Amino acid sequence: MSEDDRKPDFGAFDARMARLKAAETGSDGKAGPEGEPKAATHAGLHIGIELVAGVIGGALLGYFLDAWLDTGPLWLIVMLVLGSAAGMLNAHRYIKRLDRERSDKSGTPKAG
Amino acid sequence: MASPIEQFQVKPVLPFDVTFTNSAFAMAVAVGAAYLLFSRGMRDPGMIPSRIQSVCEMIYEFVRGIIDENVGREGRPYLPVVFTLFLFILFGNLLGMVPGFFTFTSHIIVTFTMAVVVVGSVTLIGIARHGTHFFSLFAPAGAPKFIYPILVPIEIISYLIRPISLSVRLAVNMTAGHIMLKSFAGFTVAMGVFGILPLVAAVGLTGLEIVIAILQAYVFTVLSCLYLNDAINLH
Amino acid sequence: MRRFGSAAFGWCVATLPLAALAATEAADEMVEVDAQHAEGMPQLDPDTFASQIFWLVVFFALLYWLVSRKILPAIEQILETRRRRIADDLDRAAALRAEAEEAYTRYESGLADAHAAAQARLAEVRERVQTEQAERQAKLDADLAARAKEAQQRIRAAREQALAGIDSVAVEAARAATSRLIGVDVGEDEARRAMQAVRGEAA
Known part of the structure; x- marks a missing residue:
């Protein structure tokens, strides 16, 4: 019966306590999903759809504007061009987001 | 005045057709299945969750995680809508994997309606929060003033086509996957003994399709949250 | 909101x-x-x-x-x-x-207190034993000294008595010797004085 036998080990207890406390507050904050598994085909399809949606959106907008204003193919052409550009813009944004998420995953997690 | 017997004519009261179709039936089953899962899981919730209860909690934490990650604290009030959206699409997609069931998420009009509601609500939220300042969303900071006449229309169109890309993505994914599955199933039958090959492919595709069903529900939800984030936090 | x-x-x-x-x-x-x-x-x-x-x-x-x-x-x-x-x-x-920490510190301080008390009591007992022993020693010493002194006195008295006995024997012997040798009857007192003188010389 040495002195050490009777000495309670608060160190181990405190460490466990701190871990549990951290887990408790952690679950309340960020419990985000692991992130979608972005296979190359998925990203490619996403970009393609953004581009096509731009063209479709532009065409529809131009078609209805022409029908409304009776301006022949003028707005259809303008809106097709602008819609394609908008589709590219959205695709560009998606790629930027993809890049950001990828660098976030490899680097430090983003704060907010 | 028409003939006096015209009053006995049976005709629709509503100005549009509301036939209860297989699509509507699939929606009803999806809602019922979602509610069944959660009512079973949450009937007698324990401190230590049962298996079905932890599935429910996992879905909840997942959706809340999407909002926290993409919108932040301010997105919390929209959890019910986002949660509904995710559940509706998820169960619609997964139900479509059951042979013989209709995949209502493969119909562009369904996804487009949802996308329009999402983008429309988000726009209204943005205008209510920021007033006219909301429209600064269409004038990207840092761009030189002289390209505004080109840039602003492009930005506006890119905003307007959000519902299109959102809905086309979901519908195309669901349609393409099911067409592929059906084709391989058809080959299996047509090729007789050699049908084993397309059968193997179909089994693999089914696994892939289930992943895509979940993934597309997730993508739709995430993009909705990103749009919400744009409206709430304006860059 | x-x-x-x-x-x-x-x-x-x-x-x-x-x-x-x-x-x-x-x-x-x-x-x-x-x-x-x-x-x-x-x-x-x-x-x-x-x-x-x-x-x-x-x-x-x-x-x-x-x-x-x-x-x-x-x-x-x-x-x-x-x-x-x-x-x-x-x-x-x-x-x-x-x-638990408080109980432990309380236990530890109690242990230390008990330790100190035991130590104090031990020291006290040791001291008491020591003084008692010293007292007994002193008494024994005194007793022995007294007894030694008494013995010495008794020895001296015995010796004196013995010496006195010897004196009277010597006086008697001297008188007898004198009368036998020289036919002089010496008185007892005279013989005693003479003998004492001789002994004083010898001493």
Whole structure:
């Protein structure tokens, strides 16, 4: 019966306590999903759809504007061009987001 | 005045057709299945969750995680809508994997309606929060003033086509996957003994399709949250 | 904000029947166009749009109601209960830990006190034993000294007595010797004086 036998080990207890406390507050904050598994085909399809949606959106907008204003193919052409550009813009944004998420995953997690 | 017997004519009261179709039936089953899962899981919730209860909690934490990650604290009030959206699409997609069931998420009009509601609500939220300042969303900071006449229309169109890309993505994914599955199933039958090959492919595709069903529900939800984030936090 | 979110959502839902109506009208217009490729994708058949939109709104609203009234409150309640329970448990663990630490320090100080008390008592006993022993020693010493002195006195007295005995024998012997040798009868006192003188010389 040495002195050490009777000495309670608060160190181990405190460490466990701190871990549990951290887990408790952690679950309340960020419990985000692991992130979608972005296979190359998925990203490619996403970009393609953004581009096509731009063209479709532009065409529809131009078609209805022409029908409304009776301006022949003028707005259809303008809106097709602008819609394609908008589709590219959205695709560009998606790629930027993809890049950001990828660098976030490899680097430090983003704060907010 | 028409003939006096015209009053006995049976005709629709509503100005549009509301036939209860297989699509509507699939929606009803999806809602019922979602509610069944959660009512079973949450009937007698324990401190230590049962298996079905932890599935429910996992879905909840997942959706809340999407909002926290993409919108932040301010997105919390929209959890019910986002949660509904995710559940509706998820169960619609997964139900479509059951042979013989209709995949209502493969119909562009369904996804487009949802996308329009999402983008429309988000726009209204943005205008209510920021007033006219909301429209600064269409004038990207840092761009030189002289390209505004080109840039602003492009930005506006890119905003307007959000519902299109959102809905086309979901519908195309669901349609393409099911067409592929059906084709391989058809080959299996047509090729007789050699049908084993397309059968193997179909089994693999089914696994892939289930992943895509979940993934597309997730993508739709995430993009909705990103749009919400744009409206709430304006860059 | 929550209320507004629901309101915006509600507004969009409310406008949907109008959209459905518009879709039906558009469908009517496109009927001729569509008739040419009736074999196309069913997804693009506008005849089904109105019905699909209508039921979509109905079932989405139903699910929204279920989610916001039944599902989410149930999940949030159990998660909150669990969070609070865990926090409580952690608090209680912290309290118990403090208690244990206090008991331990109390035990340790008690142990130290007992140790000190025992030490003091030991020292006291040792001291008492020492003084007692010293006292006994002193008494014994005194007793021995007294006894030695008494013995010495007794020895001296015996010696004196013996000497006195010897004197009288010597005197008698001397008188007898004198009368025998020289025929002089010496008195006893004279003989004694003479002998004492001789002894004083010898001494």
